[in-house]
Amino acid sequence: MKNYDFLVIGGGIFGLGTAIELCKRKYSVCILDAGKIPNPLAASTDISKVVRMEYGSDVEYMQMAIESINGWREWNDFFNEVLFHETGFLLLAQNKLESGSQYFEKSSFDNLIKKGFMPERLNPEKIAERFPAFNCQYYEDGFYHPVAGFAESGRVVEVLAEYAKQLGADIYENQKAGEFIVLNKKINGLKTREGNQYTAGHIIVCAGNFTPYIVPELKAYMKVTGHPVFHIKPSRPELFEVPRFSVFAADISNTGWYGFPLHPKEKVVKIALHSKGLELHPGNDGRIVTKEDENKLRQFLKQSIPALAHDPISHTRRCCYTDTLDGHFWIDRHPEIKGLTIGSGGSGHGFKMAPVIGDMIARVAEGGSHKWSARYRWRELNEATSQREEARCSL
Numbered sequence: 001m002k003n004y005d006f007l008v009i010g011g012g013i014f015g016l017g018t019a020i021e022l023c024k025r026k027y028s029v030c031i032l033d034a035g036k037i038p039n040p041l042a043a044s045t046d047i048s049k050v051v052r053m054e055y056g057s058d059v060e061y062m063q064m065a066i067e068s069i070n071g072w073r074e075w076n077d078f079f080n081e082v083l084f085h086e087t088g089f090l091l092l093a094q095n096k097l098e099s100g101s102q103y104f105e106k107s108s109f110d111n112l113i114k115k116g117f118m119p120e121r122l123n124p125e126k127i128a129e130r131f132p133a134f135n136c137q138y139y140e141d142g143f144y145h146p147v148a149g150f151a152e153s154g155r156v157v158e159v160l161a162e163y164a165k166q167l168g169a170d171i172y173e174n175q176k177a178g179e180f181i182v183l184n185k186k187i188n189g190l191k192t193r194e195g196n197q198y199t200a201g202h203i204i205v206c207a208g209n210f211t212p213y214i215v216p217e218l219k220a221y222m223k224v225t226g227h228p229v230f231h232i233k234p235s236r237p238e239l240f241e242v243p244r245f246s247v248f249a250a251d252i253s254n255t256g257w258y259g260f261p262l263h264p265k266e267k268v269v270k271i272a273l274h275s276k277g278l279e280l281h282p283g284n285d286g287r288i289v290t291k292e293d294e295n296k297l298r299q300f301l302k303q304s305i306p307a308l309a310h311d312p313i314s315h316t317r318r319c320c321y322t323d324t325l326d327g328h329f330w331i332d333r334h335p336e337i338k339g340l341t342i343g344s345g346g347s348g349h350g351f352k353m354a355p356v357i358g359d360m361i362a363r364v365a366e367g368g369s370h371k372w373s374a375r376y377r378w379r380e381l382n383e384a385t386s387q388r389e390e391a392r393c394s395l
Contacts (some may be wrong), residue, residue: 001197001198001199002028002030002170002199003199003200003201004028004029004030004170004198004199004200004201005022005027005028005029005200005201005202006019006022006027006028006029006030006200006201006202006203006204006365007029007030007032007189007190007198007199007200007202007203007204008022008029008030008031008032008203008204008206009032009177009190009203009204009205009206009207009214010031010032010033010205010206010207010208010210010211011031011032011033011037011038011039011157011161011171011173012033012038012039012042012043012044012045012157012206012208013044013153013156013157013160013350013351013354013357014206014208014343014344014346014350014357014358014361015031015033015204015206015207015343016031016157016160016161016164016358017160017354017355017357017358017359017361018204018206018343018357018358018361018362018365019031019164019169019358020160020163020164020167020169020358021358021359021361021362022362022365023164023167023168023169024167025362025366028168029164029168029169029170030169030170030171030172030198030200031164031169031170031171031172032172032175032177032190032192032198033171033172033173033174033175034174034175034176034177034207034210035173035174036173036174037157037158037161037171037173038154038157038158038161041209041282041287041320042157042208042209043208043209043319043320043321043322043346043350043351044153044154044156044157044208044351045153045154045157046153046154046229046270046317046319047152047153047154047231047263047265047266047268047270048150048151048152048153048260048263048270049150049151049153049351049352050089050148050150050247050258050260050352051065051068051069051072051084051148051149051150051151051351051352052065052089052145052148052149052247052352053065053066053069053112053145053147053148054089054091054104054108054112054145054148054249054391055108055111055389055390055391056103056104056107056108056111056253056390056391057103057107057111057390058388058389058390059111060372060375061349062111062115064353064356064372065352065353066115067355067356068352068353068354068355068356069084069147069148070355071354071355071356072084072151072354072355073086074355075156075355079159079163081159082152083151083152083155083156083159084149084150084151084152085149085150085151085152085242085264086146086147086148086149087148087149087150087242087243087246087247087261088144088145088146088147088148088149088243088246088247089144089145089148089149089246089247089248089249090122090131090142090143090144090246090247090248090249091105091108091109091142091143091144091145091248091249091252092127092134092139092141092142092248092249092250092251092304093105093139093140093141093142093251094138094139094140094251094254095140095141096140096141097109097121097141097142097143101254102141102251102253103253103390104252104253104390104391105141105142105143105251105253107390109121109143112145117145117147119143119144119145120143120144120145121141121142121143122141122142122143122144123140123141124136124137124139124140127139127142130144130243130244131244131245131246131248132239132244133239133240133244133245133305133307133308134248134304134305135303135304135305135306138303138304139250139251139304144246148247149246149247150247150260151351151352151354152265153351156354172196172198174194175192175194175196176192176193176194177190177192177193177205177207177210177214178190178191178192178193179191180203180337180340181197181199182337185336185337185338186337186338186339187200187201187202187203187337187338187339187340188200188339189203190203200339201339202339202340202341202365203339203340203341204341204342204343204361204365205340205341205342205343205344206343206344206361207344208282208320208322208344208346209224209282209320209322210282210283211322211330211342211344211345212224212322213282213283215334215340215342218330218342218344220381220382221324221325221330221379221381222322222323222324222325222330222344222345223279223323223325224279224280224281224282224320224321224322224323225276225277225278225279225280225320225321225323226277226278226279226280226285226287226318226319226320226321227272227273227274227275227277227278227318227319227320227321227348228272228273228289228290228293228297228316228317228318228319229270229271229272229273229289229316229317229318229319230270230271230272230289230294230297230313230315230316231266231268231269231270231313231314231315231316232268232269232270232271232308232311232312232313232314233267233268233311233312233313233314234262234268234269234307234308234311235307235310235311236307237262237267239307240261240262240269240308241261241262242261242262245261245262245269246261247259247260247261248260249391250300250304252274252391252393253390253391253392253393254393255300255393255395256273256274256275256392256393256395257271257272257273257274257300257304258271258272258273258274259271259272268314268315269308271297271300271301271308272319273293273296273297273393274348274391274392274393275392275393275394275395276392276393276394276395277321277323278318280318280320282320287317287318287320288318289316289317289318293316294313294316297313321346321347321348322344322345322346322347323345323347323348323387324345324347324381325381325382325383325385325386325387326379326381326385326386326387326388327347327387327388327389327392328345328347328375328376328388329343329344329345329346329347329350329357329375329376330342330343330344330345330376330378331343331344331345331357331360331361331364331373331376331377332364332373332376332377332378333364333365333367333378334378335378341361341364341365342378343357343361343364343365345376347387347389348389348392349389356372360372360373360376
């Protein structure tokens with residue numbers, strides 16, 4: 001039986017990114033996933049994820065996203081495939097940016113300018129001219145930033161999995177994490193529920209929604225929340241093609257709604273809700289998008305994107321976030337078990353950070369640190385801890 005330097009549990013965006021970085025450092029690496037990669041239950045899966053640097057007043061996340069966008073461009077070149085589509089990002093506001101209700105949009109706009117970017121401020125007339133699918137009478141203000149877009153998320157996971165194999169990683173699918181093999185508080189390996197045993201000097205848990213079930217002491221700090229996602233087949237597809245439509249956030253901190261232009265392969269418009277979400281169990285709950293969810297979508301479309309209001313929904317899913325109580329990543333070595341590291345807590349905004357998150361987890365697992373890792377260390381949270389991402393709707 002092979003003894004690996006690192007065993008990574010989870011073949012999603014965190015796990016693959018970490019494994020790739022470790023392989024580049026010439027470690028022997030094994031990746032286990034509970035299903036097939038891309039796993040249909042993983043948050044990493046689906047056809048698209050937003051890549052944007054607008055984080056309100058949170059300059060650290062903004063800087064991480066800036067570096068990630070550079071990394072996405074490099075991946076496009078390296079893999080000779082457009083995985084990241086730089087469509088730009090449209091932020092719409094129902095009130096003037098200077099009003100207190102648009103704090104996220106205003107602080108994002110201001111910080112972009114401070115960083116030397118050039119977002120374009122839009123009044124209702126400009127919105128109607130540039131993005132005619134939107135009901136400009138419903139939005140009083142907004143801005144468009146061209147340095148943003150979306151990643152083809154499921155395809156990205158496929159490409160990274162193949163790259164990890166090329167770098168020497170062994171990948172075993174349909175292997176569910178069972179029991180850690182621990183001797184004198186030192187990790188030695190893992191037994192899977194399927195009855196297989198894998199030995200390693202270090203284990204990294206990047207299991208997304210299942211992380212707090214594999215490492216139960218994290219249940220006090222993490223929860224899994226489900227958020228409805230809709231793929232809509234537009235009757236007027238020309239309205240939703242770039243540049244007449246882009247990745248957008250429709251007063252997101254107050255409504256939760258965001259979406260994407262016409263997907264270049266699937267030919268659908270994806271719209272989803274970034275909000276408090278529905279707390280659920282990742283394995284036992286059906287992740288069903290309800291009629292109530294659809295009714296809320298139809299009301300939003302009627303108000304904001306009337307050309308989609310009566311178009312058919314071709315697919316739904318409930319995307320599950322691994323939410324830490326404060327909304328920040330959880331990247332650290334276990335405080336009591338030597339040889340165990342956690343890389344999780346995406347909290348609904350992890351995929352965009354893919355080009356930097358793997359290096360951060362790898363450095364921490366090696367025993368070092370990353371320029372941003374201090375914020376995401378093991379920490380004490382409680383019921384009074386509030387979620388801190390300013391774009392996240394609290395409804």
